[in-house]
Amino acid sequence: MNASFVISSPDVAQCPKSHLPEYAFIGRSNVGKSSLINMLCRDPHLAKTSQKPGKTLLINHFLVDDGTSSSAANGKWHLVDLPGYGYAQTGQAQREQLRRMIERYCLLREELVCLFVLIDSRLKPQRIDLEFMQWLGENEVPFAIVFTKADKVGKGRLSENIAAYKQTLLETWEELPPVFCTSSETGAGRDELLAYIGQCNSDIQNG
Numbered sequence: 001m002n003a004s005f006v007i008s009s010p011d012v013a014q015c016p017k018s019h020l021p022e023y024a025f026i027g028r029s030n031v032g033k034s035s036l037i038n039m040l041c042r043d044p045h046l047a048k049t050s051q052k053p054g055k056t057l058l059i060n061h062f063l064v065d066d067g068t069s070s071s072a073a074n075g076k077w078h079l080v081d082l083p084g085y086g087y088a089q090t091g092q093a094q095r096e097q098l099r100r101m102i103e104r105y106c107l108l109r110e111e112l113v114c115l116f117v118l119i120d121s122r123l124k125p126q127r128i129d130l131e132f133m134q135w136l137g138e139n140e141v142p143f144a145i146v147f148t149k150a151d152k153v154g155k156g157r158l159s160e161n162i163a164a165y166k167q168t169l170l171e172t173w174e175e176l177p178p179v180f181c182t183s184s185e186t187g188a189g190r191d192e193l194l195a196y197i198g199q200c201n202s203d204i205q206n207g
Contacts, residue, residue, distance in 0.1 A: 015059060016061055028129065035184035064077050147179070148182055
């Protein structure tokens with residue numbers, strides 16, 4: 001598997017003109033998004049990681065070649081690193097700008113196959129995450145839930161937190177989106193996520 005940086009864009013209108021399938025990653029600031037992307041691509045320097053939240057301010061495209069010829073576009077697809085949401089120390093004007101950027105990408109990017117919403121598995125359901133997923137559902141944006149940092153919490157608490165999210169979502173949803181559990185430290189969930197992307201690409205090709 002090879003992955004390379006393509007471009008950073010301030011708005012969906014400046015994103016690459018491409019027909020490649022696209023998989024975007026988003027989550028609250030400091031949820032471990034860059035670390036997860038680097039783990040998936042097995043490149044520790046691909047997406048820039050930082051101890052300071054709110055560093056990703058643009059739409060970042062990476063070209064992935066998973067080495068297969070049976071999936072869409074000969075195994076090539078775009079991985080997209082989106083800005084995080086909900087970073088309180090960002091100014092109101094910048095928060096609003098980022099909100100518009102994210103919403104425009106989700107609603108207007110025709111190449112988007114799935115938006116992976118990252119959730120910190122150490123926490124109980126957070127209002128900001130639930131509201132964002134509710135917005136995705138209302139606007140029919142295809143998404144999956146990815147719990148991160150699974151190695152940072154005991155198995156019992158991990159199961160409780162994931163079950164709490166599912167239960168909360170099922171209060172207003174008839175069915176759940178796909179759910180994955182990952183750890184950037186141990187590599188847990190990598191095969192499952194890539195297999196899901198591969199299956200989506202195969203479904204696109206077989207149309």
